[in-house]
Amino acid sequence: MEKAKFIPLEFEKIETETEQIRRAEAFYENLNRRRTVREFSAESVPFEIIESAILTAGTAPSGANMQPWRFVVVQSPEVKKQIREAAEKEEFESYNKRMSDKWLRRLAPLGTDENKPFLEIAPYLIVVFRITSIIENDESEPTYYSQESVGIAVGMLLAALHNAGLATLTHTPSPMKFLQEILDRPKNEIPFVLIPVGYPAENAKVPDIRRKSLEEIMQIV
Numbered sequence: 001m002e003k004a005k006f007i008p009l010e011f012e013k014i015e016t017e018t019e020q021i022r023r024a025e026a027f028y029e030n031l032n033r034r035r036t037v038r039e040f041s042a043e044s045v046p047f048e049i050i051e052s053a054i055l056t057a058g059t060a061p062s063g064a065n066m067q068p069w070r071f072v073v074v075q076s077p078e079v080k081k082q083i084r085e086a087a088e089k090e091e092f093e094s095y096n097k098r099m100s101d102k103w104l105r106r107l108a109p110l111g112t113d114e115n116k117p118f119l120e121i122a123p124y125l126i127v128v129f130r131i132t133s134i135i136e137n138d139e140s141e142p143t144y145y146s147q148e149s150v151g152i153a154v155g156m157l158l159a160a161l162h163n164a165g166l167a168t169l170t171h172t173p174s175p176m177k178f179l180q181e182i183l184d185r186p187k188n189e190i191p192f193v194l195i196p197v198g199y200p201a202e203n204a205k206v207p208d209i210r211r212k213s214l215e216e217i218m219q220i221v
């Protein structure tokens, strides 16, 4: 059993409560401007932003510190085309056969359908995989709380990309097994989410939907 080793925590206390509150509110205001974008521009974006955002995602907490994530960055037009074709095939089945009426009713205000041109237009697709197990000393071991861990990392990735002035779409063309095949990932890496990243198209529109209020989402005991 490896023994725990400790180092001093790097922690800088923010001097005043006023400054703390200002920062908290500014962060909220910034993130409140994030919207899921479905109309992208083909304009290129600095690769350094993609790298920094993935590094940020990699700072997420994870069950037993297993960091059970892989971020595959797709920039090749040929691979993007393959992903679009496979996604549209699955999405056609989903929208026309697999989704319940209740689900379709929920999606109606978003105006989505099986057409996914953004998968070829956006300069980058970040495909996030969840690593379900690892091999150590010839033995397989599950990663612990991998769903929760990867979910948190994706949230941080979306926030980092938004903070750097880029638009994202959280896309889950279900089932997503085709991503494992096209991107040649091993069986223990399960596709989690597909994120087109770039600038929004000029005059891009987003659904007119509302966020729940604080009273609706917070309970104080």
Ligand SMILES: Cc1cc2nc3c(=O)[nH]c(=O)nc-3n(C[C@H](O)[C@H](O)[C@H](O)COP(=O)(O)O)c2cc1C
Binding pocket: 034, 035, 036, 037, 038, 110, 112, 170, 171, 172, 173, 206
């Ligand atoms: C887990 C998850 C899966 C999603 N899958 C899709 C998707 O496949 N296609 C899509 O257009 N939007 C997808 N979305 C985006 C949601 O529709 C969007 O976040 C929601 O409508 C709220 O809009 P906002 O992100 O602009 O606040 C997904 C979001 C999440 C969190």
